[in-house]
Amino acid sequence: MKRTTFLASFLFLHLHSAHAQYDVFEPQREMIHLGVQAVLTCNGLFTSNRTIEQINAQELKYIPGKFGIEPSKSVHIDKDIRGVAISNESGVTIRAIFRDGIGCVVLRPDQDFSVADTLPRIDLAPAPKDYATTPWPMGDATAEYQFKSATQKQAMDAVADWAFNTPTDEQDTLSLVIVHRGNIMLERYAEGVNRDTKTRTWSTAKSVFATLAGIKIDRKEMAVTSSLNLEWSPQLANPEADPRHKITLGNALQMSSGLYPVDSFNMEYANGSGLAYWAGESSAAGAVNRGLVREPGTFWDYENYDTLLATMSFKNTFDSVAQYHQFPSRELFNKLGMYNTLVSTDQYGDFIFSSQMYTTARDLARFGMLYVNGGKWFGEQIISPQWLAYSTTPAPASATRGYDYGAQWWLRKADKNNGPAKAFTTRGNRGQFVVVIPEKELVIVRRGLDYGKQGFNPWELADKVLEALDK
Incomplete structure (x- = not known):
């Protein structure tokens, strides 16, 4: 009897171990x-x-x-x-x-x-013919920044030296642009890169999408408290009773949809959004094909598909695909002078706003300036202060993380964690950051092609810039 029990245990452990070592993906x-x-x-x-x-x-x-x-x-x-x-x-x-x-x-x-x-294509308006000679930020003509002292300039140059020569070879800085009070204070590029080089933003695109969603919300065409109102897959016998209809736009923007995680737990490059990013799958079809495993709004889980769900809800507000495709450039990019920015779609024409945007460091600096300016651009209120506050207020489900995430923005923890953060940043793979510090009228853009463990710390960079600013 004991021998039989031992043999059964051995076989169970052996088979379980073999199963655990085999990767069906x-x-x-x-x-x-x-x-x-x-x-x-x-x-x-x-x-x-x-x-x-x-x-x-x-x-x-x-x-x-x-x-x-x-x-x-x-x-x-x-x-x-x-x-x-x-x-x-x-x-x-x-x-x-x-x-x-x-x-x-x-x-x-x-x-x-x-x-x-x-395959889809989008006809974007070219930059104005006088773009190179039009003053920053609507063009590329910049005046030399007037530092308050030689010491301040030396300190800022030292920050750039640090950013381009971090202690680990795995951090590869491509560009650094610092804008103070609307003027480019510092701009530096690595060899082979210049102000016109468009590189992938990775998840920095999420913050740009949140801004586009904010425009729609300000116009009362979407609401953070409303259901995503999507057709879920697989479709239930009674679709109206699908519990996934409880997921709101706000839940998706705050990474707390409650849906089964597919990009987490070392699976991002095996299934989930990885199949849409890299293998030709539909980003929309994959996003809606998840079951609800938690109450929406109660559990924070960083999922590319949550952003893509919000993007689908955004798409459904348009009368035509052409309007959908033109909206980012017409209502945001061109207004800010961001003529070097494009957003990728999958082969089915759906924007992959969770990651696939290509742009320059200068265009991202323009984007950051919109937030420094309280959502206003040359007299036009592009996004409301209310939306800016919502985006940068900690998501309730981020409590377990120390309240460091809002609505598609990463936060430098807000006072008492109950209001808009005083500093916030985009965060994209391989080191893409747009740090915004409104009370200092400061935007810091760092682009990279980091690899390995990466780990570039945008808040350490921000602290060094703030210290240099006070020189």
Whole structure:
């Protein structure tokens, strides 16, 4: 009897251990790995206008640390169609194709470059002809900043030196722009990068989307207390009774939808939004295909799909896809002089506002200035002070984190955690930060191509800038 019990226990432990070691998601991880390389290479070449040598040295340096394997050497670049195909030894190929106004769109493994003309594109208004000579911030002509003392200038230069030469090689700063009282105080770029270089914002795009949602909310076309009002999948026999209708726009913006997590717990590059980002899946179809596991608003969980759910709700306020596609540039970017900014879509035309936006450091500085100015831009109230306060007030479910998250903005903890933070920032993978400190009339933009453990601290940078400002 004892021997039988021992044998049963042995077999259970052995089989359980074997099961735990086998990754059934490995084929998807391999596909996503190829897609990351395809998208980063494609956008590096055709959106950022960087060389393949620069891309291999910086954009793709991220891949080994994230996947544990080197980028594939099987790379096909079609300069005429502006596409990139990456293959592995198993014969799987993932392709990405550049589209005007969007950047590179990733395809499913069963698609090739012949589908290029079926993919969406967005006709964006070009920058005004006099953009280069128009004074900042509506143009690129800047006056030399008047430092109050030589000591202050030296201190600010020392901050830039620190930002570009952090102690770890895994932090790779591309650009640093500091705007004080509406004027560019400091601007520095790494070799191979300049003020016109558009790079991926990663999750900094989330804060930009929150601003667009705020415009709609100010116009009473959306409400944070209203249901997302989406068609959920799988559809229940009685769709009206679906408990997911309890999820509000505010819940999604505050990362507390209560839906089953798919990007957390080391699964971001195996399923979930990873399949939309890197493998040609529909970002909308994946976002609505999750079950409710917690009461909405009670549990904070950082999910790209929460932002994409809010984006779908936003899309449903438009009468046409054309209006939806033109809204970001027409109602925000062009008004701020952000003519070097584009937002990517998936191949189905849905904005991937959780991550895939390409822009310059200067355009992000313009965006930060809108928040320093209380939502007003040259006399026009683009977003209301009420929306700005909502965005930067800690989400109730972020209590377990120390109240460091609002509505798609990261916070420097607010006084008593019950009101708008005095300093807040965007936070994008690989070191994308737009730090906003309204009471100091200060915007700090740091762009990077960090890899490995990363860990660039925007608040440490902010403290150094504040210290230098007082010199």
